[in-house]
Amino acid sequence: MKSERALLEERIFEMKQSLYNYCFKNGDNIIMFNARTNALAKLSLNEYEQLKKCDLGTKSTITKELKEALVYGGYLLEDKTNELDIVKNNVLASRFSNNILNLTIAPTSNCNFRCPYCFEKDVLRPGKMTDSTVNDIYKFIEKEMSHLEAVNITWYGGEPLLEMETICTLSKRLIELCKLNNVRYFASIITNGYLLTKEVMVKLIDCKIKNIQITLDGPKSYHDNRRYLIGKKPTFDRILNNIKDFGDISSNCNFPFISVRMNVDKNNIDGVNELKRLMTDSPYNRYINFYIAAVYDKSDVYNTYTYTSKEFKEIESSLKSEKSNDYKQYYPEAMATHCVCDTLTGLVIDADGSLYKCWEEMGDLEYCIGNISDFKYCSMNHIYYDYMLYNPLENKKCKNCSVLPICMGGGCLHRILRDGYNPDCDYIRKNIQKNIEKSYILMNNI
CATH class of the missing domain: 3.20.20.70 (Aldolase class I)
Structure with missing residues (x-):
């Protein structure tokens, strides 16, 4: 009979990183943000390497506590999960x-x-x-x-x-x-x-x-x-x-x-x-x-x-x-x-x-x-x-965009539908990492 650890490692090999993860280095740590869940986390370089190994399907020494925390924050999910389905369900x-x-x-x-x-x-x-x-x-x-x-x-x-x-x-x-x-x-x-x-x-x-x-x-x-x-x-x-x-x-x-x-x-x-x-x-x-x-x-x-x-x-x-x-x-x-x-x-x-x-x-x-x-x-x-039926997931550009859960097609629907353009889309994509970094710094000043 397989041990709990063995079963856990098998499941780890079937995990993948979220499409909506953003990460940047801050000193000796990695700061991670997930655009779907709005979670913000601080990982050590070692923990970040464990996360990457999960995504690559290679053997990882990731702890149960870290894996559960990454799943809870939406950074890591089962390989068979279509994350766009989660976004669609939420919408x-x-x-x-x-x-x-x-x-x-x-x-x-x-x-x-x-x-x-x-x-x-x-x-x-x-x-x-x-x-x-x-x-x-x-x-x-x-x-x-x-x-x-x-x-x-x-x-x-x-x-x-x-x-x-x-x-x-x-x-x-x-x-x-x-x-x-x-x-x-x-x-x-x-x-x-x-x-x-x-x-x-x-x-x-x-x-x-x-x-x-x-x-x-x-x-x-x-x-x-x-x-x-x-x-x-x-x-x-x-x-x-x-x-x-x-x-x-x-x-x-x-x-x-x-x-x-x-x-x-x-x-x-x-x-x-x-x-x-x-x-x-x-x-x-x-x-x-x-x-x-x-x-x-x-x-x-x-x-x-x-x-x-x-x-x-x-x-x-x-x-x-x-x-x-x-x-x-x-x-x-x-x-x-x-x-x-x-x-x-x-x-x-x-x-x-x-x-x-x-x-x-x-x-x-x-x-x-x-x-x-x-x-x-x-x-x-x-x-x-x-x-009511406007669906940015039907737009190829939106569907493949890593800021989709934040942007959802580019702002004011009146202007998207009546004027035919996405008013906020480019700005959000361009500035998301800068804004995450500013938020993180301010959080640490509280």
């Missing part, structure tokens, strides 16, 4: 899971701003969500309750704070519904911040909204030339005062933070550092999470004023604080779905009840997939299936 499991309902709701399609680069500027229209549509949303969520663990609501627009009464009414009904069914409730809001007074903030907190996103497009001189009221009236000073007011109440209400987003293009790039300093200096830094995002304009084919994805990623990387001990700002993360657009229970609901898979398509009836009043998952049009 399908995440995409078609129905335990979390993710709804983006626009209580109005109107806005008090007229930002020139806004993708919604051509579809903005007056009007608010009717009581009938509010009831239809409630009934839809009520029907889903039996299989839900959580409901995640994002209030959007237009400018959602124009219809604060609708937000409060539906929020309180949904909070009570979730409580009765032992379902967790999460909510956030994306607003231009102009109407975000102390009184409104208190109401939002009462509606269990845990994250507020506001956009400032640079310091005053930049922002007021880009994000203005109807009639081009300035907005920066009032928004900044609202942010200051939030600081006065945030410590007493257990509210995490406000996300301040700056939309960046070639016209306001010179204002980034000034706004960043303002948002990260005391007293703002205790309740502000500042970040930048690229302005996207599909009509700007030759990037006359917008940045290419590669250009923006380089700018974004240069703004990350080298002094920060937060390794997460660099650490690569595996993904199975991109956003609500390719998840079964992800929907965008316009003020009139029209449904979309992507909020950049809201108001454009060409991309409407139905209406909340009679919505059924089994009667979707081709837009729905374009998103």
Whole structure:
């Protein structure tokens, strides 16, 4: 009868390294990262040699403990396993899971701003969500309750704070519904911040909204030339005062933070550092999470004023604080779905009840997939299936790529499917090792 050691060695000869292993030397050790599992490990040179021998099918003196750790981290797997099948399984499991309902709701399609680069500027229209549509949303969520663990609501627009009464009414009904069914409730809001007074903030907190996103497009001189009221009236000073007011109440209400987003293009790039300093200096830094995002304009084919994805990623990387001990700002993360657009229970609901898979398509009836009043998952049009059945594993370049679990086809699906290009793909491949090394160094500084 074969000993346990002999049986273990036989299995070792049938093991192989993951397609998604990355390794680099650090002093007398080898640092290994796996893009599928997101595991990070430190091996001695001897342990690394044992791993390589397993992969080559040669006799190895690998210990049982080391082998189990490598298998657990995904660095080593059985030779007969098709690792692409694991990736595909993870994608399908995440995409078609129905335990979390993710709804983006626009209580109005109107806005008090007229930002020139806004993708919604051509579809903005007056009007608010009717009581009938509010009831239809409630009934839809009520029907889903039996299989839900959580409901995640994002209030959007237009400018959602124009219809604060609708937000409060539906929020309180949904909070009570979730409580009765032992379902967790999460909510956030994306607003231009102009109407975000102390009184409104208190109401939002009462509606269990845990994250507020506001956009400032640079310091005053930049922002007021880009994000203005109807009639081009300035907005920066009032928004900044609202942010200051939030600081006065945030410590007493257990509210995490406000996300301040700056939309960046070639016209306001010179204002980034000034706004960043303002948002990260005391007293703002205790309740502000500042970040930048690229302005996207599909009509700007030759990037006359917008940045290419590669250009923006380089700018974004240069703004990350080298002094920060937060390794997460660099650490690569595996993904199975991109956003609500390719998840079964992800929907965008316009003020009139029209449904979309992507909020950049809201108001454009060409991309409407139905209406909340009679919505059924089994009667979707081709837009729905374009998103839900998008499969990077069918693309030869993606299929053979070692960063596939992190990239999953190259970023925003709206831009991949509608514009025909992969915005983040090249940048991820080029910088993955550098970002792993930075993450490792920061981890060791904690």
